[in-house]
Amino acid sequence: MFTIDAxxxxxxxxxxxxxxxRKSVDQIRESEQGMNDKPDRxxxxxxxxxxxxxxxxxxVATQIARVETPGSGIKGWASPEQAWAQTQGQLQWYRAxxxxxxxxxIKNISQLERHIxxxxxxxxxxxxxxxxxxxxxxxxxxxTLDHLHRAHAYGLRALGPAHxxxxxxxxxxxxxxxxxxxxxxxxxxxxxxxxxxxxxxxxDDAFWDAxxxxxxxIWASHHNCRSLVDHNRQLxxxxxxxxxxxxxxxxxxxxxxxxxxxxxxxxxxxxSMNCDLEKxxxxxxxxxxxxxxxxxxxIGTDLDGAFGKEQCPHDIDTIADIKKLPDMLTxxxxxxxxxxxxxxxxxxxxxxxxxx
Numbered sequence: 001m002f003t004i005d006a007x008x009x010x011x012x013x014x015x016x017x018x019x020x021x022r023k024s025v026d027q028i029r030e031s032e033q034g035m036n037d038k039p040d041r042x043x044x045x046x047x048x049x050x051x052x053x054x055x056x057x058x059x060v061a062t063q064i065a066r067v068e069t070p071g072s073g074i075k076g077w078a079s080p081e082q083a084w085a086q087t088q089g090q091l092q093w094y095r096a097x098x099x100x101x102x103x104x105x106i107k108n109i110s111q112l113e114r115h116i117x118x119x120x121x122x123x124x125x126x127x128x129x130x131x132x133x134x135x136x137x138x139x140x141x142x143x144t145l146d147h148l149h150r151a152h153a154y155g156l157r158a159l160g161p162a163h164x165x166x167x168x169x170x171x172x173x174x175x176x177x178x179x180x181x182x183x184x185x186x187x188x189x190x191x192x193x194x195x196x197x198x199x200x201x202x203x204d205d206a207f208w209d210a211x212x213x214x215x216x217x218i219w220a221s222h223h224n225c226r227s228l229v230d231h232n233r234q235l236x237x238x239x240x241x242x243x244x245x246x247x248x249x250x251x252x253x254x255x256x257x258x259x260x261x262x263x264x265x266x267x268x269x270x271x272s273m274n275c276d277l278e279k280x281x282x283x284x285x286x287x288x289x290x291x292x293x294x295x296x297x298x299i300g301t302d303l304d305g306a307f308g309k310e311q312c313p314h315d316i317d318t319i320a321d322i323k324k325l326p327d328m329l330t331x332x333x334x335x336x337x338x339x340x341x342x343x344x345x346x347x348x349x350x351x352x353x354x355x356x
Contacts, residue, residue, distance in 0.1 A: 001326060002119050004344040005319070006060040006251040007200075007222035007300035008046060010132070011090035017304075021047050022102060025318045039266075043308030046319045048102050051130055054320035057119035058106070058344070060221055060300070061094070061132040063087040063156075066163050067140040072175075074165040076140070083141035091154060094132065104129040107155045109355035116348070133351070135198060135221065138163030138172070145189050152193045157354075159190060160198035160221070162206060170210075172201040173233045179209040191216045196354055199223075199243070200300075204232065211242050217354040218246050219347075222253040222300035224283040229261050237290060244291045249346045251300020252280045256311045259283065270314035277313045277321075281328050284342065294338045298346045299325070 013019045017038065019028050025047045035041040051059070065086035068076035077083040097103040106112050115131040135158035142148050148156075161183055162172030169183040179187070187210060190197060196217045199207055211218070220243060226234035235243070235250065243250060256270055257263035259279040270276070284297045303312060303319050315321065326339045334342070 001055055001323075001340065001343050002058075002116070003054060003056045003299065003322060004058045004060075004347040005051075005056050005299050005301050005322070006219070006249075006347055007135075007253070007302050007305070008059045008061050009064060009137070009302070009305045010046070010059070010061045011093050012062065012064055012306075013044070013046065013304050014093050015086075015090055017044075019044065019047075021097075022049075022100070023047060024049050038306075040304070040306070040308030040310060043310050044304050045308060045312065045316060046304040048130060050318040050320045052125040052128065053318070054322050055119075055125065056130070056319065056322065057125070057128065058115065058131040058133070058347075060135045060158060061103075062135050062137045063090045063141070064137040064163070065090075065141045066138050067168055069166045072165040080141060080143040080168065084143050084147060087136070087141045087151075091134075094134070098129075101127075101129055103132050105155050106131045106133050107157065109352065112348075112351060112355055133157050135159065135196075137198075138167060138201070139169040139183075139186060140167050142169070142186065145185065148186065148189055149193070152195065156195070158196035158198050158219070158221070160200050160202070161186060161210070162201045162203065164201065170206040171203045172206075173203070175203050176205055177203065178205045179213070183209075184213060187214050190214075194354065196350070199248075201233070204236075204239075207239060211246070217350055218243065218248045219350055220248065220250040220300075222251045222302040222305075224253055224258045224280075225286045228283055228286060229258055231258070233258060240287055240290050240296075244287075244296050247296075247350075249296055249298045249350055250287055251298045251347075252284050254280060254301045254303055254312045254316065255305065255307060256313065259313070265311075269310070270312065275313050276315045277324055277328060279313065281325070281332055284329075285332060294334060294341055295346060295349075297342055299343065 066076035
């Protein structure tokens with residue numbers, strides 16, 4: 001089944017992890033044998049061949065570069081200009097992959113519809129370009145609002161103002177505080193540009209500010225439920241209900257510590273914690289119960305988002321294993337018309353409305 005993944009850090013993996021995503025996952029793992037600079041070396045799950053094998057024909061792909069806030073303990077670039085330059089290097093990698101025929105950027109409704117038709121033409125996926133919609137995870141690299149306009153001109157269509165800790169525009173995971181004046185101005189300008197606001201990673205204060213201030217399209221690209229795993233990175237039931245009221249979609253994430261409670265980084269393993277894809281369905285089902293329908297869930301795996309097999313469901317070898325979800329949903333009682341909504345339809349609804 002054609003599938004959309006609403007959050008993949010493809011350029012980060014290429015530029016910072018130095019992975020050639022044109023190779024198979026096994027080849028990438030083999031190339032990283034003996035490396036220990038990152039905990040997920042040799043344990044990646046994402047490549048272009050694996051995406052095609054999983055029928056994942058459209059992704060929301062990120063640029064990401066944060067600015068280091070003194071005292072936060074979170075590493076980043078020393079200035080917004082340096083962070084901007086990093087995102088521009090990531091952009092050029094996307095362009096190179098377009099030239100190689102691996103990717104194709106989707107920026108408007110006509111491109112979106114042509115791409116959907118291509119991936120549903122019943123021909124083998126092996127040589128089809130993977131569509132990507134460009135998103136920025138954390139707005140620190142937007143030096144000025146003029147830079148936001150430049151980014152929109154090259155195809156940026158979604159933006160999450162925060163990442164981890166305190167940010168230039170908004171505070172994110174593990175921090176508190178309302179949107180500052182720069183953050184409010186950013187949202188106003190995004191609204192004028194008809195961009196999609198990604199509320200992922202916003203701290204609680206900033207989330208509620210954004211929900212009040214932003215009139216445009218909203219989604220949570222990779223988020224799970226706080227009532228199942230209690231952490232500020234997750235969405236509370238009140239947040240989920242507010243997103244439902246805005247006709248938003250929430251993408252289920254496959255970072256194990258967000259899926260099962262009591263995960264201890266560096267100690268827990270997916271098998272020891274019984275973390276499998278069924279746990280993702282638990283989070284999805286919780287949202288559906290709050291909504292009374294399945295119109296607000298989708299997939300936003302975040303696979304290889306600075307973690308690999310050591311910190312994702314144990315029944316995931318590569319991202320292609322997302323194909324297991326329809327059967328799991330069927331066993332939970334989801335119908336033949338509802339499962340396509342989860343796999344791609346809900347994201348398409350938001351994209352079509354926004355792009356028009």
